[in-house]
Amino acid sequence: MASFIIEYFTLLIFFLSLGNCQRTPTISHITQEQIRDIGGQVDLDCSVHYAQDYPVLWLKYDRHKSTESLPLSTNSGLIIRDSRFSLRFDAASATYTLSIKDIQETDAGWYLCQVIMSVSNKITAEVELQVRRPPIISDNSTRSIVTSQGESAQMECYAGGFPPPKISWRRENNAILPTGGSIYRGNILKMNSVHKEDRGTYYCVAENGVGRGARRNINLEVEFAPVVTVPRPRLGQALQYDMDLECHVEAYPPPAITWLKNEVQLSNNQHYRISHFATADEFTDTTLRVITIEKRQYGLFTCKAQNKLGTAQGTVELFEMIIPVCPPACGQTRYAGAAPAPAPRRLPALALAAALARIFSTRY
Template sequence: MALINIIYLTVLACLLKDVNSQRTPTISHITQEQIRDIGGQVDLDCSVHYSSEYPVIWVKYDRLKTTESIPLSSNAALIIRDSRFSLRYDDATATYTLSIKDIQENDAGWYQCQVLISITNKITAEVELQVRRPPIISDNSTRSIVASEGESAQMECYSDGFPPPKITWRRENNAILPTGGSIYRGNVIKIPSVHKEDRGTYYCVAENGVGKGARRNINLEVEFAPVITVPRPRLGQALQYDMDLECHVEAYPPPAITWLKDEIQLSNNQHYRISHFATADEFTDTTLRVITIEKRQYGIFTCKAQNKLGTVEGKVHLFETIIPVCPPACGQARYGGAVSIAPSAATILAAFGIHAARVFTRIFHTKH
């Protein structure tokens, strides 16, 4: 950039060396603000009176950095070597036309027409070229966020482009936003008090009518204490048969899950089989299979879930029945409804036989 400025000043000095005093030039016309698409073409006109003895140049410059300017032409000749740029001069109207074809994004900016009176004096007029650009989501936008239930949360989305893009927010499957409704407009969406129902994917969409727009998926994770649902709090099964006890756990972060009987933690062995199945980051189904039930195994079982935000327990009462419940007594892997089903007629007769024998025994002991 320093080299360009040196060349610019050198050219300026040479052009001014032989200039004689005459009537002061004026710029009578400058093209108004121009807006173009990438790949388009633009003509920038500058009409100057009384300038035949003075250098007229086009300069591209940065308004924020006025010391950084790039000379593009001098009178009717280009200085810059770029096949996309050309210069025309109309002697009848004293108009210098700077043409740019195949416009690129970095062509946007301010173009100044200058008439150099002396090394310290010049008259100028300027025109802004704005280039339409499709939206791009800025790097300073939120990518993901984790918040604890009850806390406030804020997601931000910013976009570059021209015209300035407008930002809208949506949720996955057009779910209702915490702000109400399915659409929110603005760069920042605030949630004063986060609930676990607010978790999920949020879409930040930037649109300005150029291209297809831009979108960023922002994932909101909500940390919350475990919640346990017991689908069947009371279950009956006959001696020497298996039974599945179930708890559904909802929590984030994923909790530690344990099963207890009489305040003693259970583990996998010949009497119990514990399994956990995560259906999502926040949902876990846990099953305790009581194998070949013995008398001492009837009673209250506890499923316990714990994460950093809290601990919760669910209770399942396993009691004795005469008729086996199928499944799992019939050997199926999945427990269906809570309906007791006899696996076969022979099993029913055997169960009634056992029951009749117990009744007869009680009567016999009572009489004696």
């Protein structure tokens, strides 16, 4: 009988020890994906059973570079020295809790709970920590663009951040976009045929609900041939007085502007004074002042504008009048390299009377 009892307990101990040997470590629970704001806090739980004799680790790793991982803790102790990290172990639930406070953007990523049984035998579970980040427009986005009228063009805008930002396009002063409407949504703004009216500043706006969003100003320059307009095609002035002839030029790139009379190019001298005033990259006002007009200076004058895309011109006719036009015939003006223009002279009494008579007869 005694030998039977001994054999029974021996078998019982054997089967109990065999059952214990078959109990391999298991991870019964790990925290689901977490989303936090910068500066917040998060707790990552990992419940591990039957792992008393094995190291249990928390690691941070890069999914794209699986060989690169950073061990954070082993069993109930931290490996890294960072006051923002802490570790708790609850023996009742066999749960290892990794806490992170004052969350930074660099804390985003995948966290791995791992039990190491041998060099080639490990069990793991993972959880992703997403950190909300305001949008940042990427360097591969368009900064500026130059194209010619009639050609196609496109602007690209990409942004990082979490949640992934949405991209929209606007124009300065809410002007209509080439695609129609005042807002276009998408990473690429494409224009099939650019017009000179499309030039200006475009805004790429990235928004994801975090912070105030991000914006980039993109300048679109459209190259086009000159367009010349003449505000006053016919001008009259009396002999020996000055007169200003004007042309407005619109072109990009800025054109070379010349004034001609009888196909001869004019230059600054005692008879003429040429000035250009650029009001913007595409707009130039040019003025030719005819100084102390002589009889031979009446006639047609041409202002000509030329850039790599074409040429345009306008004409102004200067004709003789008896009564001087004021301005620019008022007072004296001294020009660099030229004698002062004479003060308005008195018209002969007979000529003045005849002019007044013509005016009177015309009106009545």
